[in-house]
Amino acid sequence: xxxxxxxxxxxxxxxxxxxxxxxxxxxxxxxxxxxxxxxxxxxxxxxxxxxxxxxxxxxxxxxxxxxxxxxxxxxxxxxxxxxxxxxxxxxxxxxxxxxxxxxxxxxxxxxxxxxxxxxxxxxxxxxxxxxxxxxxxxxxxxxxxxxxxxxxxxxxxxxxxxxxxxxxxxxxxxxxxxxxxxxxxxxxxxxxxxxxxxxxxxxxxxxxxx
Amino acid sequence: xxxxxxxxxxxxxxxxxxxxxxxxxxxxxxxxxxxxxxxxxxxxxxxxxxxxxxxxxxxxxxxxxxxxxxxxxxxxxxxxxxxxxxxxxxxxxxxxxxxxxxxxxxxxxxxxxxxxxxxxxxxxxxxxxxxxxxxxxxxxxxxxxxxxxxxxxxxxxxxxxxxxxxxxxxxxxxxxxxxxxxxx
Numbered sequence: 001x002x003x004x005x006x007x008x009x010x011x012x013x014x015x016x017x018x019x020x021x022x023x024x025x026x027x028x029x030x031x032x033x034x035x036x037x038x039x040x041x042x043x044x045x046x047x048x049x050x051x052x053x054x055x056x057x058x059x060x061x062x063x064x065x066x067x068x069x070x071x072x073x074x075x076x077x078x079x080x081x082x083x084x085x086x087x088x089x090x091x092x093x094x095x096x097x098x099x100x101x102x103x104x105x106x107x108x109x110x111x112x113x114x115x116x117x118x119x120x121x122x123x124x125x126x127x128x129x130x131x132x133x134x135x136x137x138x139x140x141x142x143x144x145x146x147x148x149x150x151x152x153x154x155x156x157x158x159x160x161x162x163x164x165x166x167x168x169x170x171x172x173x174x175x176x177x178x179x180x181x182x183x184x185x186x187x188x189x190x191x192x193x194x195x196x197x198x199x200x201x202x203x204x205x206x207x208x209x210x
Numbered sequence: 211x212x213x214x215x216x217x218x219x220x221x222x223x224x225x226x227x228x229x230x231x232x233x234x235x236x237x238x239x240x241x242x243x244x245x246x247x248x249x250x251x252x253x254x255x256x257x258x259x260x261x262x263x264x265x266x267x268x269x270x271x272x273x274x275x276x277x278x279x280x281x282x283x284x285x286x287x288x289x290x291x292x293x294x295x296x297x298x299x300x301x302x303x304x305x306x307x308x309x310x311x312x313x314x315x316x317x318x319x320x321x322x323x324x325x326x327x328x329x330x331x332x333x334x335x336x337x338x339x340x341x342x343x344x345x346x347x348x349x350x351x352x353x354x355x356x357x358x359x360x361x362x363x364x365x366x367x368x369x370x371x372x373x374x375x376x377x378x379x380x381x382x383x384x385x386x387x388x389x390x391x392x393x394x
Contacts, residue, residue, distance in 0.1 A: 012383050043390045050339050050393075051358045057250030058257055064271045065245055069238070071271075072278040173236025 002026060004037055011037060015044045073177065134195035141202035148209040160205050167198045230290055234281050241281075244290070245274050251291055252298050258355045259302045261344035269305065273298040295360065299370055306348065342392040346385050353378055354385035 007030055013019045014027045031038050149157060174191045226247065232240035252273050256266035276297050284293055343351060352371070356362040357378070364375040364382075371378065 009379070009383055012379065012386060040390070043394075044386055047339075047386060047389055047393070048358060054339065054359060056254065058254040059250045060253045060267050060270060061263060062267065064249065064253075064267055064274070065242060067271050068245060068274045068278075069242070071275045072238070072241070169235050172232070176236045176238035176241075179237075179239050 002030060004030075004034060007037065011040055011044065015041060015048065130192055131195055134192070134199050137199045138195070138202055141199065141206050145202065145206055145209055151209045152205070156205065156208060160201070163201055164198070167194060167201065170194050171198070226290065234284065241278060248291055248294055249274070252294055255295050255298050255355070255360065256302055258340075258343060258359060259299070259352050260306075261346075261348075261351060265305070269298060269301045272301045276301065299356070303352070303370060306352075338393060339389070342389050345392070346388055350381045350385035350388065353381040354389070357382050358386075 007027055010019060010023055010027060014024065019027065031041065145152070145160070152160075171191065171194050174187055174194060178187045178191060226244070229240045229243050229247075233244050249270060253266055253270045256269040256273070257263060260266050260269065273294060277294055280297070284290070288296075343354060346354060349371075353367055356367045356370070357364065362370070364378040367378040368375040
């Protein structure tokens with residue numbers, strides 16, 4: 001029969017149920033005759049039982065969210081700005097011609113001409129209204145495209161879907177940043193630009209299906 | 211142990227799925243909600259692995275910052291809690307590697323033994339065990355926490371620590387022996 005020293009390291013495997021059948025048989029034979037090793041096995045099992053009762057959660061002494069928020073806020077801005085910039089480049093490369101002359105079918109939003117600001121102008125209310133108009137326009141266009149989707153190739157629909165996912169993700173990111181910093185005008189303008197890009201994309205696809 | 215945890219996480223899934231989806235889309239409020247729900251779980255792991263409350267808070271913060279950055283790559287193969295804990299383990303071990311020899315191993319009952327909140331919902335012996343674990347030598351403590359508390363297998367621990375499975379077993383043996391003696 002093997003000695004206590006020979007089996008010492010195997011007792012952990014035995015308790016964890018990781019021994020081979022042969023090892024298990026040897027240990028059981030040893031335990032039948034060795035009270036010291038039986039004591040080790042019992043204490044180890046008690047230790048594992050106690051470990052299982054340890055709390056799964058321990059609250060930190062201080063709230064770490066403000067620090068996390070401060071750090072990821074900077075990252076979030078960097079991430080969506082990069083994404084927004086790439087979207088803008090893609091959109092400008094292919095859409096200028098389509099965009100011209102189509103204002104009759106586009107919601108009258110934005111202030112592209114840079115005209116004088118009227119008296120009583122409320123930037124926040126104006127911004128909210130413009131974004132809402134873009135959202136409504138996008139919904140109308142999407143409904144229209146859905147109705148006539150059979151006229152579009154699967155490839156076109158796939159490209160549309162992919163681009164909408166990217167834009168929607170960018171919009172959600174900017175909204176997240178805006179929610180925590182509503183006063184940031186840069187974020188607000190970027191959100192507006194992204195909604196505009198979305199409407200523009202939908203208009204282009206809508207023309208293909210008409 | 212791990213099975214119970216998986217069941218518990220799956221029970222919470224319907225609500226957290228929507229929060230997770232919004233957080234992945236960049237919604238900071240949803241990410242904060244996620245953080246609030248899981249910060250205690252991440253901190254418990256960091257605290258037990260480091261036995262240092264201040265360092266554990268730093269690691270918890272770093273874990274959530276990295277999680278935010280990598281959230282787009284999360285595909286849901288594991289629960290979000292398990293995914294976060296994996297990040298936390300990498301943060302803790304990465305920091306320990308850079309700390310190298312500066313980490314002083316604490317003696318059982320030493321002056322640095324961590325004080326655990328007395329409102330922890332564990333039986334009385336739980337506090338003694340927490341204190342004893344915090345007094346283990348660093349490597350033995352890490353392996354004990356990963357294997358006996360978090361439910362990782364030796365092969366996984368070996369990969370995480372960059373050691374052999376045999377070394378992991380040896381450190382677990384050392385940890386259990388010291389804990390049995392400390393808790394007698």
